[in-house]
Amino acid sequence: MPRPDRSEERRAELLPVVAEAFAELGYRRASTAELADRCGVRVNILYRLWPDKQAMFIAAIRHVFDRSLETWEALLADGGDAGAPELLRYEAKHLGEHGFYRILFAGLGETDDPEIKAALAETYADFLAFIRTQVAAHRGAPPRGGGAAVDLAVWAILGLGxxxxxGRELGLLPPRLRERLLPEMGDLLLDG
Amino acid sequence: MPRPDRSEERRAELLPVVAEAFAELGYRRASTAELADRCGVRVNILYRLWPDKQAMFIAAIRHVFDRSLETWEALLADGGDAGAPELLRYEAKHLGEHGFYRILFAGLGETDDPEIKAALAETYADFLAFIRTQVAAHRGAPPRGGGAAVDLAVWAILGLGxxxxxGRELGLLPPRLRERLLPEMGDLLLDG
DNA sequence: ACGTTATGTAAGCATAGACTTACACCATGG
DNA sequence: CCATGGTGTAAGTCTATGCTTACATAACGT
Known part of the structure; x- marks a missing residue:
C-alpha cells in the first residue's frame, strides 16, 4: 500500500489562508498564484485539493461562516444567558473579524455564477436562521415563532452589522460611533 | 478650424451605459471590451474619453450618486413635506433602481485602489449628509444638529437599504417582507 | 527491499483583458 | 474648397491568470 491520503487535513490547513485571501482581495483579485503564495505552495497543489477556483471560494464561504458561528455559539454557551444583546455587544467590538462581510461582498460580485450564488445564499440563510432564533428568544417567542415582526427585526439587525x-471600510464611521451603533440601535430593534 | 470637441457630450451619453455595466457586472468583470460593446463603440473611443478604466469607474460612481440624489430631491420637492418617511416608502418600492448599492459593493471590492476608495468615500459621505439632513429635520433639529443620536439613526437606516x-440579491428576502422593511423599521429608527 | 502512490517543483499553454497604434474618414471654419 | 483635427475602425502588444503536464522525490505497507 502507498502513502495514505492526507488531502482532507491539507484542505483544513490551507482553507483559513485561502479564505482570508478571498476576504481581503475579493474573488477576481485573489488569483490562484496569490492564493498559492500565501499558502506557501505551488498552484497545482491547490488544484489537487479543489477542482477549480470556484470550489476554493465556495469552501472559503462555508469556512468563514462556520468559524463565525462557532464563536457566537461559544459566546452564548459561556456567558450565562444574556442572549441577543450580548451578541450585539460582542460584534460591536469584534466586528467582522472572521471576514464574514468581506466574503459576502466579494461573493455578491459573483452572483451571476449560479453555484457561488447558491452557496452564498445557503450559507447566509443559515446565518439568518441563527440570528432569528436569538431574536425570537429575546422576545419570548419559540425558535420559529414571532411572525414577520421578528423577521423584520432580524433583517434590520443584519443591516446594522x-x-x-x-462605514469602517470607507473610513466614514468613527470607531467611537461604530461601537455604539450595534448595541444602541440593536437594542431598539430587538425590542421593537 | 476643425470640428468642435464633443467629448463632453459623448461622455454624458455613454456614462449611464458604463455605469449600468459596472453596477451589473462589478469592476473586474466589466471589461473594457464589454463596456465598449454596450456603448456600441470600440474600446479606444472609451480611452479617448477617460484616461483609464479606473477613471471610468470613478465617473460611474459619481453619476449613479448624482442620479439618485436628483430623484430624491425631486421627490421631496414635489410631494409636500412628508420628508424622511416618504423617502423610506419610495425606496421600499424603487429599491436601488439606479444601481447605487451594486456600485457600492463593486467599489468595496476595490478599496485597495486608493483613488477608487477615495471617490467612493467622498460620494458616500455626500449621500450620508443628505440622509442626515432629512433625519435631523424629521426630529425637529437643525440640518447638522441632533448629535450622535441622529448619526446612529442615519447609519442604521442606511443599513436597512x-x-x-x-437580501433581494440572494433571493432570501421575500418581496412582501422587503416592502415592509424600510417603512416599518425605518420609522422605528427615525423616531428613536 | 520494493513497488505503489501521494507530495512537491517547474515549466508551459491558452485565453482574456487593459491599453496602443495606424489609418481612413468627414465635419467644420476660413 | 481645402486644410485641420475630431471621430470611427481594425489590428496589435503585453501582461496576468486559470489551469495542466512532466517529472523528481519521499513516504507507506507488504
Missing part, C-alpha cells in the same frame, strides 16, 4: 462594516 | 439589497 453590514453597514458598520461598510 | 443596504441589507434590503443584499
Amino acid at each position: 453590514t453597514i458598520a462594516n461598510v | 443596504t441589507i434590503a439589497n443584499v
Whole structure:
C-alpha cells in the first residue's frame, strides 16, 4: 500500500489562508498564484485539493461562516444567558473579524455564477436562521415563532452589522460611533 | 478650424451605459471590451474619453450618486413635506433602481485602489449628509444638529437599504417582507 | 527491499483583458 | 474648397491568470 491520503487535513490547513485571501482581495483579485503564495505552495497543489477556483471560494464561504458561528455559539454557551444583546455587544467590538462581510461582498460580485450564488445564499440563510432564533428568544417567542415582526427585526439587525462594516471600510464611521451603533440601535430593534 | 470637441457630450451619453455595466457586472468583470460593446463603440473611443478604466469607474460612481440624489430631491420637492418617511416608502418600492448599492459593493471590492476608495468615500459621505439632513429635520433639529443620536439613526437606516439589497440579491428576502422593511423599521429608527 | 502512490517543483499553454497604434474618414471654419 | 483635427475602425502588444503536464522525490505497507 502507498502513502495514505492526507488531502482532507491539507484542505483544513490551507482553507483559513485561502479564505482570508478571498476576504481581503475579493474573488477576481485573489488569483490562484496569490492564493498559492500565501499558502506557501505551488498552484497545482491547490488544484489537487479543489477542482477549480470556484470550489476554493465556495469552501472559503462555508469556512468563514462556520468559524463565525462557532464563536457566537461559544459566546452564548459561556456567558450565562444574556442572549441577543450580548451578541450585539460582542460584534460591536469584534466586528467582522472572521471576514464574514468581506466574503459576502466579494461573493455578491459573483452572483451571476449560479453555484457561488447558491452557496452564498445557503450559507447566509443559515446565518439568518441563527440570528432569528436569538431574536425570537429575546422576545419570548419559540425558535420559529414571532411572525414577520421578528423577521423584520432580524433583517434590520443584519443591516446594522453590514453597514458598520461598510462605514469602517470607507473610513466614514468613527470607531467611537461604530461601537455604539450595534448595541444602541440593536437594542431598539430587538425590542421593537 | 476643425470640428468642435464633443467629448463632453459623448461622455454624458455613454456614462449611464458604463455605469449600468459596472453596477451589473462589478469592476473586474466589466471589461473594457464589454463596456465598449454596450456603448456600441470600440474600446479606444472609451480611452479617448477617460484616461483609464479606473477613471471610468470613478465617473460611474459619481453619476449613479448624482442620479439618485436628483430623484430624491425631486421627490421631496414635489410631494409636500412628508420628508424622511416618504423617502423610506419610495425606496421600499424603487429599491436601488439606479444601481447605487451594486456600485457600492463593486467599489468595496476595490478599496485597495486608493483613488477608487477615495471617490467612493467622498460620494458616500455626500449621500450620508443628505440622509442626515432629512433625519435631523424629521426630529425637529437643525440640518447638522441632533448629535450622535441622529448619526446612529442615519447609519442604521442606511443599513436597512443596504441589507434590503443584499437580501433581494440572494433571493432570501421575500418581496412582501422587503416592502415592509424600510417603512416599518425605518420609522422605528427615525423616531428613536 | 520494493513497488505503489501521494507530495512537491517547474515549466508551459491558452485565453482574456487593459491599453496602443495606424489609418481612413468627414465635419467644420476660413 | 481645402486644410485641420475630431471621430470611427481594425489590428496589435503585453501582461496576468486559470489551469495542466512532466517529472523528481519521499513516504507507506507488504
